[in-house]
Amino acid sequence: MVKLLVKKDVDITPFRHHPDLYGISDLTLKILVSRGFKTPDEIKHFMYGGIKDLHDPRTMKDALLAVEIIMEAIHNGEFIIVYGDYDCDGVGSTTVMTELLQKAGAKVSFFTNNRFIHGYGLCPTGVDDMLAMYPETKLIVTVDNGISAFAGIDYAKSLGLKVVVTDHHDPGESIPNADAVVDPKRHDCEYPFKGLCGAGVAFKLMLLLYWTMDLDLSTVYETLDIVALSTVADVVPLVDENRILVSLGISKIQSEDRAVFRIFRSVTGVKVINAHYTIGMVYGPMINAIGRLDGDPRRAIEMFFEDDEEKIEQTVLYLKHVNETRKKMTVEQTEQAISMVEGELDEETGLREPGGKGLRLINVVYHPDFHEGIVGLIAGRLKEHYNRPFFVLTKEHGLIKGSGRGIDGFHLKEEMDKIKHLLLGYGGHAKASGLTLKEEHLSEFEEEMNKLADGVLTEDHFHKIYRIEHIFEPHELTTDIVEDLKELEPFGEAFPKPVLAIDKFKVDKAFYMGTEKQHIKLKSGKLDLIMWGMAEKYREMGEPKIIKAVGYPNLNIRNNVTSVQFILDNDNFRIVS
Structure with a gap:
């Protein structure tokens, strides 16, 4: 169920004429103050x-301490391995750390787990395979993993290796026995911002290394494009210093100094470089896809070190192909998961036949044929569809593995801490987790998670609430307003795109568009209202001539003429009257 709430008007008088805020529009100030900015x-x-x-x-x-250990390895000419994860943040943090260690004079290469062979994080089999490739290794520096790698770190240490952990995931009650553990979420860490991604932590550590070694810090800043890519793709909060890293990084991506991003734009055909769409929905998923389906992201990492632009283009085209395959699989297996919850879809009637297990507070969907690389995506889609926590699990090598996606009010990682005796391994954040368990514990895991949620989650948690931040009349939506809203970018986790509404939209003309006339454009004066895939919905409503709508505006430039379009948010809410 969707609930629309209109935010109360806020008083921006104390801010409007403040000398430090000159040039910030009233609309921008209103949105920021309504979101809790107090001074x-x-x-x-x-x-x-x-x-x-x-x-x-x-x-x-x-x-x-980590910088001291790395500097000693560089001084002694010892070989360093950057040990990374297989998602986009893993690719980015591995690239950032490896590139900057190389430029600092280190003998360094990288190793990443194969999702289907090693699983997640530094592990004994991964250490063995790493040493088979790089037997001269003396120091391992993890990126985007390691905070829960107790066995892998102990094994590496037993072989005489030093280990520095850099991570951003939630620790357990204790931390592993590494030579240094850098994670802003450590319980004893006083770092003021806990929301960095793996690449963000790697970037900050390299800033400290370069500062300590009296090297040019601009070399570190040159990696901000990759840090921005990782930060957005890993869905960490775009507030505090993440906003700074992403804003500066997007400027670097736009400059296309790095050939990879010039080729990404060419291959994908994107017109505008921004956080929410370009990185979050195009570039990031393409890089994530290789780890999801191939298991090994090495080709994506090597792309950032490649000078031959033809080879870079071949890799980007491959990533695009893999991502298209991933999309198709995700749609098919999400539909299969929904049928397991609600019942089978009757192809003739389009209705669902009874037979599903139904919805619970915490929902566990298991099928041995689900692809291990996309169970997190399926869980995310189910969570969005039902606005309830979901775990989607499959079977690999006789064990149950999968991912969870959560909602506000129920911290997945902390709740799983309470039943860790049922799990062979797990980790993650408040709203995203991974886990492995034995099949005989599957039912008990579901029951225990629901017991933990009982009394914590209520029906109110399962309503999607959209707080409208401003209501316009059609004549008020000008190009200046759209430009004002751009001041608020980048949008993302913890700082979403504002929910806006149009009132009293009087339809002058309606144009049905698309090969099947499935889209519709409504005109009111100079303003266009665009409803993708909603033509049938509009017809069912009797083609109303005066409507209200929820969405977001953008600029459309055609034949050198700029006009304002208001795009309905058809992912979450449609026409309201």
Whole structure:
């Protein structure tokens, strides 16, 4: 169920004429104040923050120790392996760390787990395979993993290797016995921002390394394009210093100094480079796809070190192909999962026949044929569809493996801590987790998770709530308004695109579009209202001439003429009257 709420008007008088906020529009101020920004200084830092506003990496627990260990390895000519994860953040953090260690004079290469052979994180079999490739290794530096790699780290240490962990995932009650553990989420870490992704942690550690070694910090800043890619793709909060990293990184992506991003744009045909769409929906999923389906992301990492642009294009085309395959599989297996929850879809009637297991507070969907690489995506789609926590599980090598996706009000990782005796391995965040367990514990896991949710989650948690931040009349939506809203970008996790509404939209003309006339454009004066895939819905409503709509505006440039379009948010809410 969807609930629409209109935010209360806020008083922006104390902010409107503040000298530090000159040039920020009233609409922008209204949205920021309604989102909890309380002082001009908070707004100034959010809107205008730059490199100088990043937090001091020395305050990150073990960061100085990690730099000392890495510097000693560089000085002694010891071989370093950057040990990464197989998702987009793993690719980005591996690239950032490897590139910057190379430029700092280190003998370094990288190793990443194969999802289907090693599973997630530094592990004994991964250490063996790494040493088979790089027997001269003396120091392992993990990126985007390691905080829960107790067995892998102990094994590496038993072989005489040093291990530095850099990670951003939630730790358990204790941390592994590495030589240094850098993770802002450590319980004893005083670093003021806990929301960095793996590449963000790697970037901050390299800033400290370069500063300590008196090297040119601009070399580190050159990797901000990759840090931005990882930050958005890993769906960490786009607030505090993540907003700074992404804003600066997107500018670097737009400059296309790095051939990879020039070729990505050419292959995908994107017109505008932004966080929400370009990275979150195009580039990021393409890089994630290779780890999901192939298991090994090495080809994607090597792409960033390649000078031959033809080879880069071949890799980007391959990533695009793999992602298209991933999309198709995700749609098919999500439909299969829905049928397991609700019942089978009757092809003739289009209705669902009874037979599903039904919805619970915490939902566990298991099928041995689900693809291990996309169970997290399926869980995410089910969570979005039902607005309830979902675990989607499959079987690999005799064990049950899968991913969970959660909602506000129920911290997956912390709740799983309470029943870890049922799990062979697990980890993650409040709203995303991975886990492995024996098949005989599957039913008990579902029951125990539901017991933990009982009394914590209520029906109110399962309603999607959209708070309308401003209501316009059609004549008020001008190009200046759209430009004002762009000031708020980048949008993403913890700072979403504003929910806006149009009132009293009087339809002058209606145009049905698409090969099957499935889209519709409504005109009211100079404003176009675009409803993708909603022509049938509009007909069912009797083709109303005065409507209200929820969505977001953008600019359309055609034949050198700029017009304003209001795009209905047909993923979440449609026409409201």
